[in-house]
Amino acid sequence: xxxxxxxxxxxxxxxxxxxxxxxxxxxxxxxxxxxxxxxxxxxxxxxxxxxxxxxxxxxxxxxxxxxxxxxxxxxxxxxxxxxxxxxxxxxxxxxxxxxxxxxxxxxxxxxxxxxxxxxxxxxxxxxxxxxxxxxxxxxxxxxxxxxxxxxxxxxxxxxxxxxxxxxxxxx
Numbered sequence: 001x002x003x004x005x006x007x008x009x010x011x012x013x014x015x016x017x018x019x020x021x022x023x024x025x026x027x028x029x030x031x032x033x034x035x036x037x038x039x040x041x042x043x044x045x046x047x048x049x050x051x052x053x054x055x056x057x058x059x060x061x062x063x064x065x066x067x068x069x070x071x072x073x074x075x076x077x078x079x080x081x082x083x084x085x086x087x088x089x090x091x092x093x094x095x096x097x098x099x100x101x102x103x104x105x106x107x108x109x110x111x112x113x114x115x116x117x118x119x120x121x122x123x124x125x126x127x128x129x130x131x132x133x134x135x136x137x138x139x140x141x142x143x144x145x146x147x148x149x150x151x152x153x154x155x156x157x158x159x160x161x162x163x164x165x166x167x168x169x170x171x
Contacts, residue, residue: 017138024119031111035104040065042112044073045105048083048097055092077101 008016029039037045043063048054051062060070074095077083082101088094097105120128 024116027115027119028112031115032108035107035111037104037108040069040073041077042105042108044070044077045082045097045101045108048095049102049105052096053088053094055088055094057092059095 025039028042032039032042040063043065044059047059047062051058054062056071056074057067059065059074060067063070065073074083074085078085080100082098082104084096084098085093086096123131
């Protein structure tokens with residue numbers, strides 16, 4: 001701790017963020033399992049629904065997975081009839097959600113919303129706004145300097161935007 005015992009150190013904040021993330025992940029995984037989904041699968045479906053015609057690499061960046069992991073998840077989702085793939089520019093494979101995938105991602109979104117509502121129930125609206133602002137600030141600060149909004153671009157509430165995912169991977 002710093003001189004002011006109420007101000008947590010960076011290490012303490014890092015551990016608290018990690019603990020919160022892991023517990024949120026476990027709660028979401030358990031709830032999504034009830035509809036036969038995993039958190040990485042829902043993340044890919046969500047990403048494809050949000051950004052149709054994204055490459056596997058873009059989906060990996062959007063969801064925080066490796067290209068190989070995202071590719072494996074995409075293959076499983078395609079086998080289940082939830083995604084369609086088509087050739088893009090060069091070697092890129094682009095992805096679209098199917099009607100069954102769209103229905104399932106909506107169910108998963110509702111499940112995640114329910115889980116997060118329970119986890120955040122004790123926070124006031126003002127605290128939630130402050131948490132959002134703080135998390136966006138941390139996410140922005142963690143980006144390489146050349147991709148930050150303070151490097152000549154406007155700040156964005158979309159966590160995928162500052163990293164250049166859209167512009168670098170779209171046909």
